[in-house]
Amino acid sequence: MTFLSLEPIRVLLYLVGICAFVGANAAYLVLAERKGAGRIQRRPGPNEAGWAGWMQPLADGLKLLAKQIMVPPGTDSLLFRLAPLLVMAPPLMCLVTIPFGENVVARDLNLGLLLVFSFGSINVMALMLGGWASRNKYAIISAARVVSQNVAYEIPMLLVVITLLMMTGTMSLQEITAQQAGGFWHWNLFKLWVNPLMPVTFVIFFTCMLAETNRAPFDMAEAESELVAGAFTEYGGMGFGVFFMAEYANIVVGCCLATVLFLGGWQSPIGILSSGAWGLLWFFLKTYALILTVIWIRWTFPRTQFYSLLNLSWKILIPLSLATLLLTGAMMKLPLLWRALS
Amino acid sequence: MNATFPFSEYLVTAVFALAAGTTIAGALIAVMTTRIIRSVGGLMITCLGLAGLYYFLHSPFLALMEILIYVGAVCITIVFGVMLSEPDEPAEPRRLTRTLRSAAAALVAVLVGLGLAYLSLQGPWPTAAAGAAPADGSVAAIGRALLTTYSLPFELISIVLLLAILGALVIARGGRHRAEPEAGPARRPAAVSNPGTTPQIEPAGADPVPELVTTDSR
Structure with missing residues (x-):
């Protein structure tokens, strides 16, 4: 038994590793976001600090840390201070069960998928408490929006996941990955012979993920042009910084989940070379491709109106996901009935 | 628990104490405060603690559902209801009324607690699952x-x-x-009146859609 495989050491390493992963992602995805925005809007983006601006996140972090944390008078000071922590904790918890590679997973629970969703649902509560505690009109409007938006989009997301679960028959993310071994045509997204509706399911999942993480075109929580900064209006310094880190952590969790559920996780697209470090490579390639797509979407589409946002969920996505659920069930069970009757 | 983990025998007790403590602390927060949002926060903490207890009792599925449904849905619905209703600051009652109320609350709590404890100690627990329980x-x-x-x-x-x-x-x-109930042919009313959406381009001469008006029925 080596030193690294001792249980306490392993737990400690994963704890530090996940925190570092989230922190590094938050820092450098902000840079990627600003660079991407610059490229799409035909300007250079941050390019002064370091080569091509790669020191910019450090400068931003230092600036945020050096700022005073203001608790404005009239706020619910306890909830006001607690909200950034509450919003940061769930994504860290979700990363516990994400399989990054063949052997790189902090704890492979057999209810991993459910764990990600149950802790993901706390996020809404935290944003809402932050908005409420701020005692600010704009923040409260934003909090109400966050709740109705997240409630609306959680339904199609869970329905889509149920559809997927009917195919996989397990909630362990590591087992779902293992089922998709052997080339990209075995990934759930392309398993058209099992369920021809998989691409529709993926699009619904991705749309809901964008809405759940409050990303443009669905960023109603922080609609700068109408609500100042939404739920974060009264937050300054690192309080605001933590909210932003949590937003990026949620994006990372969402994209990791999409990778595991639809794109084969750490399985290689050609069927070989998916063990060990290669698995990590494939996983991160797929995840970052999705994350960059999220950034690309943000700077390509304008923010929707709130009513069309809710209409999209209640009138299009929910009926569509219910239909996929029913059709998938029929496709899986009708042949059995046929065989039993004949 | 892995055998190589140090202090694993204390760890189990510590986890139980943490879950039970969280539950009780959340419950206390929920009943002691007068701000309703803080009560909901306490309820949320209680539900997290309960989820810990379920996990401790080897029901991880129930634990995660507790978080998903009670924290993720029920608490949020309560807060949503609070936000949509009028702010209602209760007037501070007189000292005597307060004392009486506290005494009554304590009495009821003690009675209910004793009754439940008696039932759980004396009640016949099914020793083996009755064939049907999972x-x-x-x-x-x-x-x-x-x-x-x-x-x-x-x-x-x-x-x-x-x-x-x-x-x-x-x-x-x-x-x-x-x-105007008489104006225009009967149309299916929209689920929500949405003044924010882009105006629908109606063909010329089409009947205008009667506006949905929301009035307070009280």
């Missing part, structure tokens, strides 16, 4: 039990939920009526 807390076992042994209660619960949804619809639509 042997483990796994999803497959719970699903099988729900669709075979307990299918009637399961269906009854779904009927209750359906009735709740229909009732909510009836209550929510009660205060709405059309401004």
Whole structure:
């Protein structure tokens, strides 16, 4: 038994590793976001600090840390201070069960998928408490929006996941990955012979993920042009910084989940070379491709109106996901009935 | 718990103490505060603690569902209801009334607690599962039990939920009526009146859609 495989050491390493992963992602995805925005809007983006601006996140972090944390008078000071922590904790918890590679997973629970969703649902509560505690009109409007938006989009997301679960028959993310071994045509997204509706399911999942993480075109929580900064209006310094880190952590969790559920996780697209470090490579390639797509979407589409946002969920996505659920069930069970009757 | 983990025997006790402590602390926060949002926060903490207790009792599925449904849905719905209703600061009652109320609350709490404790100590617990209860807390076992042994209660619960949804619809639509009931042909009313959406381009000569007007029925 080596030193690294001792249980306490392993737990400690994963704890530090996940925190570092989230922190590094938050820092450098902000840079990627600003660079991407610059490229799409035909300007250079941050390019002064370091080569091509790669020191910019450090400068931003230092600036945020050096700022005073203001608790404005009239706020619910306890909830006001607690909200950034509450919003940061769930994504860290979700990363516990994400399989990054063949052997790189902090704890492979057999209810991993459910764990990600149950802790993901706390996020809404935290944003809402932050908005409420701020005692600010704009923040409260934003909090109400966050709740109705997240409630609306959680339904199609869970329905889509149920559809997927009917195919996989397990909630362990590591087992779902293992089922998709052997080339990209075995990934759930392309398993058209099992369920021809998989691409529709993926699009619904991705749309809901964008809405759940409050990303443009669905960023109603922080609609700068109408609500100042939404739920974060009264937050300054690192309080605001933590909210932003949590937003990026949620994006990372969402994209990791999409990778595991639809794109084969750490399985290689050609069927070989998916063990060990290669698995990590494939996983991160797929995840970052999705994350960059999220950034690309943000700077390509304008923010929707709130009513069309809710209409999209209640009138299009929910009926569509219910239909996929029913059709998938029929496709899986009708042949059995046929065989039993004949 | 892994055998190589240090202090594993204390760890189990510590986890139980943490879960039980969280539950009790959340419950205390929920009842001691006068701000309703803080009560909901306390309820949330209680539910997290309860989830810990379920996990401790080898039911991880139940634990995660507790978080998903009670924290992720019930608490949020309560807060949403609070946000939509009028702010209602209760007037500070007189000192005597307060003392009386506290005494009554303490009496009721003690009585209920004693009764429950008596029942749980004296009641006949089924020693072995009566053949039907799921042997483990796994999803497959719970699903099988729900669709075979307990299918009637399961269906009854779904009927209750359906009735709740229909009732909510009836209550929510009660205060709405059309401004001019006679104008234009009958159209299916939109579920929400949405003044924010882009105006629909109507063909020339089409009847204008009567506006949905929301009035307070009280």
